[in-house]
Amino acid sequence: MKKNAFTTLFLLFLTSLFALPAQGRQIELRAELGTPVVEAGREHTTFLKISLTGFELSGPEERTPANIALVLDESGSMTGEKLEEAKEAALLAVDLLDEDDILSVISYDSHVKVLVPATRVADKREIRRAIRAMKADGQTALFAGVSKGAREVRKFIDKERVNRIILLSDGQANVGPSTATELGELGMSLGKEGISVTTIGLGAGYNEDLMANLAGYSDGNHAFVDDPEDLVKIFNYEFGDVLSVVAQDLLIRIELRDGIRPLRILGRHGQILGREVTTRMNQLYSDQEKYILLEVEVPEGMANETRDLANVTVSYRNMANSRQEDVTDKVTVSYSASDEEIARSRNREVVTTATKQVANEMSKQALQLRDEGKREEAQSLLNSSADFVRAQGAMLGGEEKEQLEAFSAEVESEAEAITLDEEWDKTRKSIRAKQYRQDTQQNY
Amino acid sequence: MKKRHANLLLLVAMVVLPLALLGWQAYRLLTSDSEIQQARYDQLVEARLQQVDQTIQDYLSSLADDWRQRLPTWPLDARGLQTRLADEIRVRQLFLLGPDNRRLFPRDPLSSDEQDFVERLEAIWRDPSLLQARRTESEAGISAAPSPSLSSVFRKSARESDGMQSAAGWYMWHWGAGTRLLFWWRSPAGETIGLALEPARLKSDLIGLLPEDETADFSIRLRDAAGQEIYQWGSYVPEPGETYHHYPLSYPLSSWTLEYAGSQPTAAAAGFGLLLLLGTLAVVLVGLALYLYREQTRELREATRKVEFVSQVSHELKTPLTNIRMYAEMLEEQLGDDPGQRNYLGIIISESQRLGRLIGNVLNFSRMPPLHIREVDIDALVRQTLDHFLPGFRTRGLEVRADLQAGATLETDADMLEQILNNLLSNVEKYAADGGAVDVATRVADGQLVISVRDHGAGIPAAEQKKIFDAFYRIGNSLTEGVSGTGIGLTIARQQAQRLGGDLRVSDASPGACFTLRLPVIRGEMP
Structure with missing residues (x-):
């Protein structure tokens, strides 16, 4: 009996040993x-x-296979370095994927071209050739580009895959539906379907609200790339995310x-x-x-x-x-x-996060004010936001204080920049991308 | 010179007329051809657009079919509906009406989105039968304008609604500048579920369905109710000012339009072919005409050269001939009375005179000698000329009957006048000697000096009378047979008469012909 009991215990122990990693895999x-x-x-x-x-x-062998549509802007404004870097970035994507993954490549100007229909990434040479053949010309049918991308993804849509559209654009969508609301609605619908759209805005010409909406409602990433040379880097981050779902x-x-x-x-x-x-x-x-x-x-x-x-x-x-x-x-x-007990039990990390998030909401309001032409109001709102963040930091003290002071300094420089006309296009995009990162805890 | 102009005109006509005729035919062919092509093109456009419409209709019916199958399994409580709404990828909002047509979902308190939705569908809450009414309306639309694509969505729902409680259909309503689609379904228990489509998703799905044909020779655009371009495909770039062919989609997207523009390659190619043919023909004809013209001018040039050669030779002959004549005449003076010798000498002199006249004719024809105007006693001149011919006439048995009544002097060129007479008399000698007589008369009438030379020979047929004055023309009959001639005598005579301000004409005198020279007494202007 004793022995039996011991054996049972031992077996239980063994099972728990094996079960433990399984538990940790949640x-x-x-x-x-x-x-x-x-x-x-x-x-x-x-x-x-x-x-x-x-x-x-x-390990890398455990990663989830991906089903990706690259939707690339080849409108006239992409001519030159932008298009070349975009090609490089797309070629990098081809390198990062393997035979288990599905890739499609869609380019759009006034029309949409499906350069590579959704296919397993087996014949990389053929895919590379299609990417290299891209030529910049025409207008920006962004909505149609995303729609065709979605169709390609849908051909292999699967819960066992990471289904994603990666959209690159440097310009205003000017053919087809092109409001931030419509793209947000499309994003929402794609999100429900399990397709995320990552939007990468290149240069100072695109509509950041539209791009952020499309990404936000579909739970993709959003990034602002000022220098085309950074595109490859951003693609690297993005695929880092995609391949680690x-x-x-x-x-x-x-x-x-x-x-x-x-x-x-x-x-x-x-x-x-x-x-x-x-x-x-x-x-x-x-x-x-x-x-x-x-x-x-x-x-x-x-x-x-x-x-x-x-x-x-x-x-x-x-x-x-x-x-x-x-x-x-x-x-x-x-x-x-007891005030002391209340202060002691305070979750410093949560308070810090909440502070940043509240400041982010204020930043959004400030941007809206600036859009309405109320520059001073926008600036004073950001300044009070910076003060608030600093005060929270002072209340928390310690490591969090430093963290929040740095954050407060960032808000202050934002307050500085928000009244300036110079390079406002760029500033607004960078603020919008920052807000997006804060909202979604995007890691790049 | 005139003749050359006439020839040129003829050649131009030869080129222009057939071309004009062909062009006209080609134009008619092309217009009728282009009508056929146009009809064919219209058919093609219609078919292409209809196919697009059908694709969209198929998509909508597949959505409808899907929902008709799934909706009966839905839980109809608020919480269940909320979850479904969150899962439905193409649905933005939904409503549920109870059997008594009371709104059960969305329930109060409404969120701002729901509030908006409920307000916009105000008409439905007041009269839910509108959903059905819309359907019947669209069916009426089908019978009015039969379109196979239209009916497919509604046929089923119509069938189901006949005698059954459950029915389904599309409902379109306006939201701002755009339209929204709503799919409704009535359960057997009488509840109605309405699913409002996410408009952006609808557009995206349609774009996904439509082709991305880049090589096509047309361009199609899809526009929504607000006139916004949703999508375009086809690589055709319309000419500036070229209009698009409009085509409304079938219900429920009837306020959307398809626009079509494209090239009509076949018609253009046919036109091009015809043009090419016409062009080639024109080139060939013009080439031919040019060739003919050149040939003709070459002949003319050659003729001129020949005439020049002959006149050169004649000129060279003049000097030795003059010498022969001079010495013969000198010899005549010194010759004794031997009649044999005198006869021979007479022949030499008269023949050299004849040769002198011939050469004079040739030279007159090729070169226009200047006029030497002086006072001339006409009758004396005529008589003197006749005297030259008397020996020749006598040997041929021709009697000269002169009736010289002019009795006047005239300011004219005596040599030229004499040459005219020489030509006329020499013709009588050559062609009408068998007439036996020649009447020469001069008179002044109506301010004109009239000299007539009438023979009693075979005469000249009326048809030939005009032609005898043409250069190198000789009547081809027994009359001229065996008689040598240059064919330029009369030509020169008439030219000379004209130069002297008068005219030379021929008339029938049966028997024989009568040549009448008229010169103005007051010398006329030279032509």
Whole structure:
């Protein structure tokens, strides 16, 4: 009996040993409050941060196969270095992919050309030849280019693949639908289908709102490339992301408990229905943290009372084992009369993140003011944002203080630049791209 | 000179007339051809656009089919619908009406998007039968303008609605400048679900479906209700000012249009071919005409050269001939009375005179000698000339009957006048000797000096009377047979008469011919 029991225990131990790595191969979910302990006796608003971190891939052979459409601008404005660098970047993409991946190459000017229909990346020579033959001419039928790209991706669309359109443009879309709203709607629809669109704006001529919308609603990346020589680098980052997807089709559900009221989601699109908040992410990259920041209202409570605040469930497709999985977490909030306890329990990291995100929202407002011609108002808004960030830093102290001071300095220089006419096109694009990075935690 | 002009005109006509005729035929052929081509082209355009329309209709029916299958399985509670809405990639918003046509979804409180949506569909809430009405309206549209593509979407829904509770269809309504599409489905229990399509996605899907043909010889554009270009394909670049052919899409996208522009290659090629043919023909004809013209002028040049040669030779002959005559005449004075010798000498002198006249004719023809105007006693001149011919006439048995009544002097060139008479008399001697007599008369009438020479020979047929004055023309009959002649005598005589301000004419005198020379008494202007 004893021996039997021992054997059973040993077996259990062994199983757990094998099971452990399997456990670790899940995405990591953390739901945290900026102020887990609040002052008793009055209402509060606080930030709930739900962060998701992709697990590490054990090796390159484990990566998820990709299904990519490169949609490249070859309108007249691309003539010269821009087109050459774009070709280089596209050739790099061909190098980075292998036979398991699907690639299509679409170019657009006034018309759309499918240079390489969706195909396995087996005959790289043929694909390279098609890319090298591109010639710049005509106008910018961006919408049609993306639409054809989507069609190519759809030919091999598969939950087991990273389905993505990578769009490069240096100009205003001027043939076909070309408003930021329409492209946002298209992005939304493609996002629902599991196709992300990464938009790369080249030079100072493109419409950054349109490009950011298209990327934002489809959960792709967005980047502003001033110098065409940086294109290859950006493509490298992008493929770094694409080839490190560990989870796809993430549905994040936050159920707030009685009395807790959701106020707003910062940075991302989501849906608030009563006390239930849902949002989606198309994918999660290996070793990268993405988060949702939700501002909530907490009702008054008594000292030493602890309440359940929210249940968070994330359903996703684990690309490592091709299974649908769930992870859950719970958040509670406590009330205290002691200021010291409240300060001690403060989650410095969440507060820092929230501060940056709030500043980002203010930056968006400032940009809108600037667009309306209210330069002084935009500047003073950014200045007050910088002050706010610095004050938060001072409150937190330590490492976070330095971090936030640096951030505050960035906001100040933004405040400086926002009134200038000189190179405003470029400045606006760089601000827009920065906001986008902050919103989506894009790592480049 | 005149003749050359006439020839030139003839040649030009020879080129221009057939070309004009051919051109006219070609034009008629081309116009009728281009009508046929136009009809064929229109058909082709129609077919191409219809195919595009059909593609779009097929897409819409596949969407409709898909939803008709899936909608019955949907949970009809708010939460379920919310989830479905989040999953439907082509749907932007949806509504649910209860069997009593009360709106069950979206439910109050509405978000701002939902608020907008609900307000825009106000008409439906008031009268849900509008959805159906739209369908029937579109069906009426089909019967009015039959288009095979139109019906496919609605045929099914119409069939289903007959006697069954569930029905489905498209509904189009205006949103701002654009249009929105809505698919509705009625469950057997009487609930109605309406799915509003995401317009950007609809456009994107259509673009994905339409071809990206770059080599085509046409260009097609798709425009939405607001007139915005959605997509274009085909590499044809229209000429500035060239219009696009418009073609509305079938319901429910009937406010969208397809625009077509393209080249009409076959008609153009045919026209080009004809033009090429005409051009070649023109070149050939012009070449031929040029060749003929050159040939003709070459002949003329050669003739001129020959005449020049002859006149040169004649000129060279003049000097020895003058010597022969002079010495013969001198010999005559010194000769004794031997009649035999005198006879021979007489022949030498008269023959050398004849030769002198001949040479004079040739030289007159080729070169125009200057006029020497002086007072001339006409009757004396005529008589003197006749005297020269008397020996010759006598040997041929010709009697001269002179009736010289002019009795006047005239300011004229005596040599030239004498030459005219010489020519006329020499013709009588040569061709009308068998007439037995020649009447020579002079008179003044109506301010004109008239000299007539009438023979009693065979006469000249009326048809020939005009031609005898042409150079080198000789009547080809027994009359001229065996008689040598240059064929220029009368030509020169008439020319000379004209130079002297008068004219030389011939008339029938049966028997014989009568040549009448008229000269103005007051000397006329020289031509």
